[in-house]
Amino acid sequence: MDAVVWRNRAMTLFDRIPMPVAVCDVYGAIVLANPAMATEWGPTPSGLRGRDVLELFRPQEPLQIERIAQALRLRHRSRYPVAVCWDAADGTRRAGELTADPVSDSAEASTALLVTVRVLGECRGAQRMPEPWASTAEAHVLELLAAGATTARAARETGLTVDGVNYHLRRLSERWGAANRTELVARAYALGVLAPGVWPPTAAPAP
Numbered sequence: 001m002d003a004v005v006w007r008n009r010a011m012t013l014f015d016r017i018p019m020p021v022a023v024c025d026v027y028g029a030i031v032l033a034n035p036a037m038a039t040e041w042g043p044t045p046s047g048l049r050g051r052d053v054l055e056l057f058r059p060q061e062p063l064q065i066e067r068i069a070q071a072l073r074l075r076h077r078s079r080y081p082v083a084v085c086w087d088a089a090d091g092t093r094r095a096g097e098l099t100a101d102p103v104s105d106s107a108e109a110s111t112a113l114l115v116t117v118r119v120l121g122e123c124r125g126a127q128r129m130p131e132p133w134a135s136t137a138e139a140h141v142l143e144l145l146a147a148g149a150t151t152a153r154a155a156r157e158t159g160l161t162v163d164g165v166n167y168h169l170r171r172l173s174e175r176w177g178a179a180n181r182t183e184l185v186a187r188a189y190a191l192g193v194l195a196p197g198v199w200p201p202t203a204a205p206a207p
Contacts, residue, residue, distance in 0.1 A: 014032075014034050015034050015035055017034055017036060018036055019036055019116060019117065019118060019119075020033075020034070020036045020037035020039075020040055020116065020117040020119075021033070021034045021036065021037060021114070021115065021116050021117075022034070022037050022048070022053060022114075022115045023103075023112055023113070023114055023115070024053050024100075024112065024113040024115050025112060025113070026111050026112065026113065027052075028052050028053045028054050028113070029050055029051070029052060029053075030048050030049055030050065030051050030052075030053055031049065031112070032045070032049070033045040033048040033049070037117070039089065040056075040086065040088050040089060040094075040117070041056065041088075041089055042089035053098075053115055056086060057082075057084040057085075057086045057096075057098050057117060058084060058085050058086060059082050059083065059084055059098075081097050081098070081099045082097070082098045082099075082100070083095070083096075083097060083098075084096055084097070084098045084117070092122060093122060094119055094120075094121070094122060095119075095120050095121055095122060096117050096118050096119045096120045096121075097117070097118045097120060098115060098116070098117050098118075099115070099116050099117075099118070100113045100114070100115050101113065101114040101115075101116075102114075133193070134172065134188070134193050134203070135168075137158065137160070137168060138168045138171070138172055139193060139194075139203035140157075140158055140203070141154055141158060141160075141165055141168045141169065141172075142172070142184070142185065142188045142193060142194060142201070142203070143194065143200070143201045143202060143203055144157055144158070144201075145169075145181060145184070145185055146185045146188065146189075146194055146201035147200050147201050151165050151166060151169075169181065169184065172184055172188075176191070192204050
């Protein structure tokens with residue numbers, strides 16, 4: 001009986017939270033949404049059940065989602081903020097920050113996600129892509145990296161020291177906002193610095 005009472009109280013508090021909140025499964029499907037979340041979309045909270053939260057709130061940086069998914073697969077229990085845009089029920093294109101907190105009854109249990117959305121204002125367009133340029137030395141390092149070369153091998157192939165290779169990778173990562181080498185290579189292809197559909201990886205010709 002006490003469990004039912006406390007569950008009802010918890011649901012009442014959940015429904016009264018003024019910011020959009022949802023409980024999702026580990027794949028992002030909405031299990032439970034509060035009225036504030038439903039208000040952003042028009043339907044009742046039950047009408048959002050089963051919807052993919054990342055189809056409703058579109059990440060401005062899609063590569064960030066893969067990092068979060070990898071962290072969840074490794075059972076890292078951290079808070080993950082994501083910059084998002086969405087088309088609200090009133091027709092306004094809004095911008096905000098979606099935060100996913102992994103929650104579960106125990107370390108062994110399947111993880112659920114407590115998702116909250118902080119509305120920051122209107123979304124004024126997609127995130128600007130970084131400048132699509134790389135020096136000749138940087139492009140050569142990217143070619144080797146995309147082919148699976150280690151830092152030591154890239155140093156041998158380019159005639160640089162290991163520190164020199166790391167310097168170029170650090171500069172590129174800062175310029176393009178990449179969190180790791182996998183993302184750096186992905187951005188190199190997305191920005192047209194590396195030519196698509198070519199093996200071994202080759203820098204695209206200058207426009």
